[in-house]
Amino acid sequence: MSKIVFPAETLELVKKIIARYPDGKQKSALLPILHLAQAEWKWCSSEVMDYVASLLSISPIEVYEVASFYTMFHLEPVGEHVIEYCRTGPCCLMGGVEVYDHLKKRLKINTGETTKDGKFTIKEVECLAACGWGPVFQIREKYYMHLTKEKVDEIIDELSK
Amino acid sequence: MKILTEHIDVPNIDTIDVFMKHGGYSAVQKALKKMTPDEVTEEVKKSGLRGRGGAGFPVGMKWSFLAKPEGVPRYLVCNADESEPGTFKDHYLMWKSPHTLIEGMIVSSFALGANTSYIYVRGELMYVINILEKAIQEAYDKGLLGKNILGSGYDLDLFVQPGGGAYICGEETALLESLEGKRGNPRNKPPFPAVKGLWQCPTVVNNVESIAATSWIVNNGGDAYAAIGVGRSTGTKLISASGHIKKPGVYEIPLGITVEDFIYSDEWCGGIREGHKLKAVVAGGSSVPILPAELILTTAAGEKRLMTYESLSDGGFATGTMLGSGGFVVMDETACIVHNTLTFAKFYHHESCGQCSPCREGTGWMDKVLNRIEHGQGRKEDIDLLVDVAKKIEGNTICPLGDAASWPVAAAIRHFRDEFEWHIEHPELATKPGAVFMRKGASWTK
Amino acid sequence: MKVTIDNITLEVEPGTTIMQAARMIGPEVAPPAMCYYEPLKGSGGKCRACLVKVTAGSEKDPRPMPKLVPACITAVQDGMIVENTVNEDVLETRKGIVEFLLLNHPLDCPVCDQAGECHLQDFSFEHGVSSTRTVEERNTFEPTDLGPNIQLNMNRCILCYRCVYTADQITDGRVHGVMHRGDHAEISTYIEKAIDNDFSGNVIDVCPVGALTDKTYRFKSRVWFSKPVDAHCECEKCSGKATIWYKGDEVIRVTGRKNMWGEVTDFICNGCRFDKKKTADWVIEGPTNVSRHSVISANKYGANLIKPAFPVLQAARDYKQINDDRDRSFLGIQPALPKSKKK
Numbered sequence: 003m004s005k006i007v008f009p010a011e012t013l014e015l016v017k018k019i020i021a022r023y024p025d026g027k028q029k030s031a032l033l034p035i036l037h038l039a040q041a042e043w044k045w046c047s048s049e050v051m052d053y054v055a056s057l058l059s060i061s062p063i064e065v066y067e068v069a070s071f072y073t074m075f076h077l078e079p080v081g082e083h084v085i086e087y088c089r090t091g092p093c094c095l096m097g098g099v100e101v102y103d104h105l106k107k108r109l110k111i112n113t114g115e116t117t118k119d120g121k122f123t124i125k126e127v128e129c130l131a132a133c134g135w136g137p138v139f140q141i142r143e144k145y146y147m148h149l150t151k152e153k154v155d156e157i158i159d160e161l162s163k
Numbered sequence: 164m165k166i167l168t169e170h171i172d173v174p175n176i177d178t179i180d181v182f183m184k185h186g187g188y189s190a191v192q193k194a195l196k197k198m199t200p201d202e203v204t205e206e207v208k209k210s211g212l213r214g215r216g217g218a219g220f221p222v223g224m225k226w227s228f229l230a231k232p233e234g235v236p237r238y239l240v241c242n243a244d245e246s247e248p249g250t251f252k253d254h255y256l257m258w259k260s261p262h263t264l265i266e267g268m269i270v271s272s273f274a275l276g277a278n279t280s281y282i283y284v285r286g287e288l289m290y291v292i293n294i295l296e297k298a299i300q301e302a303y304d305k306g307l308l309g310k311n312i313l314g315s316g317y318d319l320d321l322f323v324q325p326g327g328g329a330y331i332c333g334e335e336t337a338l339l340e341s342l343e344g345k346r347g348n349p350r351n352k353p354p355f356p357a358v359k360g361l362w363q364c365p366t367v368v369n370n371v372e373s374i375a376a377t378s379w380i381v382n383n384g385g386d387a388y389a390a391i392g393v394g395r396s397t398g399t400k401l402i403s404a405s406g407h408i409k410k411p412g413v414y415e416i417p418l419g420i421t422v423e424d425f426i427y428s429d430e431w432c433g434g435i436r437e438g439h440k441l442k443a444v445v446a447g448g449s450s451v452p453i454l455p456a457e458l459i460l461t462t463a464a465g466e467k468r469l470m471t472y473e474s475l476s477d478g479g480f481a482t483g484t485m486l487g488s489g490g491f492v493v494m495d496e497t498a499c500i501v502h503n504t505l506t507f508a509k510f511y512h513h514e515s516c517g518q519c520s521p522c523r524e525g526t527g528w529m530d531k532v533l534n535r536i537e538h539g540q541g542r543k544e545d546i547d548l549l550v551d552v553a554k555k556i557e558g559n560t561i562c563p564l565g566d567a568a569s570w571p572v573a574a575a576i577r578h579f580r581d582e583f584e585w586h587i588e589h590p591e592l593a594t595k596p597g598a599v600f601m602r603k604g605a606s607w608t609k
Numbered sequence: 610m611k612v613t614i615d616n617i618t619l620e621v622e623p624g625t626t627i628m629q630a631a632r633m634i635g636p637e638v639a640p641p642a643m644c645y646y647e648p649l650k651g652s653g654g655k656c657r658a659c660l661v662k663v664t665a666g667s668e669k670d671p672r673p674m675p676k677l678v679p680a681c682i683t684a685v686q687d688g689m690i691v692e693n694t695v696n697e698d699v700l701e702t703r704k705g706i707v708e709f710l711l712l713n714h715p716l717d718c719p720v721c722d723q724a725g726e727c728h729l730q731d732f733s734f735e736h737g738v739s740s741t742r743t744v745e746e747r748n749t750f751e752p753t754d755l756g757p758n759i760q761l762n763m764n765r766c767i768l769c770y771r772c773v774y775t776a777d778q779i780t781d782g783r784v785h786g787v788m789h790r791g792d793h794a795e796i797s798t799y800i801e802k803a804i805d806n807d808f809s810g811n812v813i814d815v816c817p818v819g820a821l822t823d824k825t826y827r828f829k830s831r832v833w834f835s836k837p838v839d840a841h842c843e844c845e846k847c848s849g850k851a852t853i854w855y856k857g858d859e860v861i862r863v864t865g866r867k868n869m870w871g872e873v874t875d876f877i878c879n880g881c882r883f884d885k886k887k888t889a890d891w892v893i894e895g896p897t898n899v900s901r902h903s904v905i906s907a908n909k910y911g912a913n914l915i916k917p918a919f920p921v922l923q924a925a926r927d928y929k930q931i932n933d934d935r936d937r938s939f940l941g942i943q944p945a946l947p948k949s950k951k952k
Contacts, residue, residue: 022281022322024236027362032344033327037286048800058344063786066799070788071346071516072327074286086287090248091449091506092405092492128330128510129248129449130287133490134403134411143289329790346787351654351682517768517787517794519655524709527792531745548742555705558676559657 006053012038016057028058032068036075045076073127081116081123083161086140089126092133097150101137102126104151108158121162164391166379166399167372168415171259177294179301182262190378191307194270195315198381203274207377209385211397216242216333216370217448217488218563219472222377228357229275230365238366239272241282241374242338246330248449248510249490252401253371255413257284257291261298265321267374269307270381272319275367279320282371283338286326295323330514334562335368337516348518349562370488372401393419396471400486402431406493409433422446422468422475423460426493439495443579446475447487449507450567452574453500454484480574499599500582504575505533511568522565525556529572536583539590546583550576610687611668614638615695627680627691628659632870639870640693641703641732643710643817644769645681648874652774653681656767658706658732662699665690677702700736707737713748713792714818715764723819725832725904728871729767748792755785756803758824758883759813763795766820772796772812779876780806796820807846810882814865814873825883826854826862833904835861837897842890846878852897853888860886869900 008016016035023030035057039050051065069075076084087093087102106112109122116123132138135147146157175181182188194203208223229237241264245253257264264282272280284292299321302308310318324342326332332341336350339361360366376398380388389397396418405411408426410433416425426441427434435441444459445451461467463482468474475486494503512530517523529552532545553569560566576583585600586593593600612621614631615638621630629647631639640661645653653659660677668688677699680691693699710729718724750763768787773796776783784806785798798804804812813821835854842849854862863882865873885891899905 022320022324024279024362027343029344030324030342033286033341034325036327037289037325060344061782061784063784063799064344066797067346067786067788068327068344070799071790072286072329074328089506090510091445091503092249094506095406095492095494095498095503127287127328128513129246131245131251131254131285133249133251133405133492134413135251136405140287143293145290346790351679512791515791517789517791518770519657520706520709520767521657523768523792523794524712527748528709528712528743528745535745542744544742555702555709559660559702559705561654 006043006049008038008042012042029060029064031058032065033072036069040075045079082121083141084123084125086125086127088128088130088132088136088138090129093136093138096136098137101149101151101154105154108154164399164417165415167256167263167375167401176260177262177298179262179298179305182260187262188266188307190266190381191269192313194273194381195313195317200274200276203270203381206380206385207274210380210388211395212373212376212380212388213472214370215372215400215488217247219486222369222373225357225369226275226367228355229367230358231276232365236279236364237275237277238361238364239268239275239277239280240338240342240361240366240368241268241280241371242333242335242368243282243284243371244326244333244338245371246285246333247488247490248507249405249445249492250403250448250488252403252413252489254288254291256371256375256401257295261295262302263375263378264371265298265302266378267376268321269312269319271369271374271377273317278318281322281324281342283324283326283332283342286328289325292323292325299323331516331564334564337562338368339366346516348516351561391417393469393471394473396473400470400489402470402489402491404432404491404493407436407439407495407498408493409436416470418471420470422470425470432493435493435495439497441493442496442498443494443500445490445492447485448490449510450570451485451487452480452570453578455578458482480570496601497599500575500579501533501537501586504572505537507571508533508568511564515564515568519561521556522560522568525552525565526568528552529568536586539594541587541590543587545587546576546580610685612685612689612691614691615693621685625685627661627683627685630685631680631693636869638693640680641736642681642870643728643732643767644771646771646815647870647872649771649774649778649815652771654679656706656710656769658703660699660702662692662696663689664692703736704738707733708742710767711737712743715747721765721819722822722827727819728817750795755798756805756809758810758879759804760822760824760827761796762820762822765818766796767818768794769817771815771817772821775811775815776809779811780808782806807878807880808876810879811865811873811876814867823862829861830856837899837905839866839894839897840891841894842881842885842892844878844881847881848875848877849881850875851877851881853891860888
């Protein structure tokens with residue numbers, strides 16, 4: 003693996019983010035920078051987290067503790083597209099269970115698994131604050147709402163191309 | 164009467180020029196140029212505006228608790244960590260009209276004497292964070308943020324902070340911990356954030372909707388705001404409506420309309436989906452007690468229930484519920500209460516930070532017991548066990564997540580005990596796909 | 610300022626917590642502490658074992674507090690009235706706390722090195738119930754090593770955070786912490802990393818349960834078969850004040866000295882703890898004060914006894930009753946009824 007370093011442009015952004023907080027409070031930048039790191043390297047390996055710790059002059063354990071607390075950070079390798087579906091009450095009322103079962107069958111994997119071709123990972127998440135537009139899943143920043151089995155097929159087809 | 168969403172469907176209202184064309188940022192002009200911070204606070208107090216995040220604590224009073232020691236910075240932090248199942252109003256408002264929140268942030272920060280403020284948005288809403296960042300940049304470009312705003316001498320920097328996926332960060336002290344780059348463990352209180360908040364400095368944490376409402380209050384006066392609504396439930400409220408209704412979505416209602424109107428009127432939810440009947444409602448987000456149809460429409464005393472803090476809590480937890488965050492989840496007769504309660508219990512189990520033992524262990528226990536009942540392995544004693552576990556969590560935890568986890572379980576058993584018993588006594592029927600208990604003689608409403 | 614705890618009134622300095630005030634009165638009224646550890650800043654508030662009822666907030670505002678409050682982090686107000694062992698709600702809630710703490714606990718006391726000096730055992734004995742209501746599978750973790758001399762058995766951990774505070778405050782760099790969250794939270798270094806620090810061994814002493822144990826002592830004895838002796842040594846790194854534990858003539862363990870609340874105030878270095886296992890390494894001061902109710906005192910020193918705590922008396926009373934009431938006719942001996950029960 004090549005050395006873990008942000009591109010210059012991202013490093014500029016890191017500096018800007020740290021400047022949002024008072025002097026000495028640079029640890030506050032941890033979540034925003036973990037997001038940047040995950041966007042860059044797909045998942046938060048211990049090497050990535052150690053690098054983030056060095057950027058903020060904090061100890062690595064502080065990063066591990068935080069990254070493992072929040073569910074958005076992947077501590078294991080993931081596929082190219084991470085599908086995070088909402089399994090909470092309102093989405094279930096709207097037929098979420100059937101739709102998500104279809105998703106799993108279609109990709110032939112279970113929650114928490116990655117397809118053999120490394121293309122898709124499915125994760126189960128809690129409420130995504132889109133209850134009126136459920137069932138919902140999220141792939142990176144994008145929300146897919148009012149899901150049906152047909153819609154799921156279309157989305158998978160599109161992303162499989 | 165619409166205050167927050169009046170122009171929400173105007174094309175490009177998310178851009179500052181269109182927003183200003185529709186009267187946007189006039190509250191900043193008025194507050195910074197013609198009012199003192201105390202005068203703004205006074206109007207907010209007069210308005211009777213109550214915290215829209217769920218607790219309903221008067222905003223003006225919360226502001227007045229803010230400690231103001233010399234030489235110590237003060238902070239306003241906007242709680243946009245909306246994650247309570249059933250609630251998606253803040254998501255909607257920030258996505259459609261980011262400047263509504265930013266204007267409120269400027270006005271509120273001015274009132275509190277904060278020169279740096281943060282909007283803590285749940286990390287999943289990264290696209291909304293991008294929308295807010297862009298809108299904030301527009302506000303800087305127009306001189307509405309930064310140094311010496313509109314020549315008033317007042318400086319304000321506004322930043323967006325992403326969360327990382329943790330419902331608990333909606334609890335204000337957990338949010339502050341998270342904003343400090345730590346695990347979202349709620350703090351023991353006292354001290355309260357008003358005295359020791361962000362980086363141990365005096366801090367006010369308010370919900371998106373509360374902050375957004377302050378601009379209208381500045382423009383129109385606290386009295387005008389208080390004139391809307393009923394009693395101590397003043398102004399308008401964003402209600403997130405979901406579940407088995409014809410028109411799910413976010414609605415801004417004047418507090419005080421009847422629950423019946425809200426569910427059945429075409430102006431709001433448009434009634435229960437075709438061919439079905441109302442069975443139950445969770446009126447204020449997943450944590451508030453679920454009520455069966457007859458008790459959500461009328462109080463135990465037979466009065467029409469209103470969409471207000473007081474009317475929804477009429478009867479206490481025995482026969483009432485709470486307005487909470489306004490997450491209005493409607494269930495028709497096809498909804499299985501046991502399954503729905505399980506999904507909520509799983510949620511709180513998953514979201515418990517794990518600091519204090521009643522919540523850490525109790526939420527997992529309730530989840531496991533409910534899971535057994537749902538899958539046909541319930542025991543007769545499990546129902547009373549759940550009630551007792553809920554009782555042992557409630558009130559004994561560091562933060563309200565423990566209460567939020569125990570109320571929905573206790574309430575579901577309170578009002579739908581027969582449904583739980585049916586699951587336990589007839590596992591072969593209850594575990595059939597799509598099977599739902601039908602109460603004998605149940606007359607779920609239209 | 611004045612505070613009343615279980616009908617006993619005393620004067621305390623402003624800033625005193627209910628726990629501190631109660632401990633000044635004595636073990637009869639002191640609430641149990643599973644996470645609170647006075648020498649560690651920031652500890653407390655988490656386990657909820659010390660919840661008490663405040664029936665009057667203060668002289669000025671004598672209203673009762675609506676919820677039970679954690680004694681360890683709630684400051685006393687002038688005129689406050691607190692109920693601990695005399696309040697039914699408190700005792701009932703504590704039963705629940707015991708139940709929660711044992712829910713995912715392996716109950717492997719027979720093979721646990723902490724048995725006999727375990728705060729969770731004491732807490733369960735004093736405040737728990739004898740039956741269990743759970744049939745659920747327990748969450749489990751694999752045991753791991755934190756360095757060559759410390760073993761972590763996460764199954765037993767109650768997430769008190771004491772070891773985290775210790776590493777933060779006593780050592781010069783914390784490399785372990787709490788990962789994940791909820792009931793899946795675990796103490797870990799995350800990456801395979803030994804805790805290599807002169808004071809790391811103190812995490813063993815502060816651990817209220819058998820989650821962090823001394824590998825140089827593992828399975829060498831049961832604590833009630835060993836004799837604790839206060840001793841000191843010349844040490845460049847620490848105070849050198851320790852308790853050394855004998856089995857026969859052999860020093861099988863060295864720990865920090867614990868006060869009557871089970872707290873170490875003089876933390877010792879790893880050299881003293883793990884390497885000085887010969888009598889010649891130490892200057893012996895004399896037998897360690899051990900509470901009479903502790904099994905450690907079994908058949909040992911008669912002098913220097915600490916009076917048993919109230920809950921123990923209560924438990925003993927309850928036990929006597931059960932003992933006296935059960936049917937023993939099959940034993941062919943007549944039960945000796947207590948005086949009050951004689952007909």
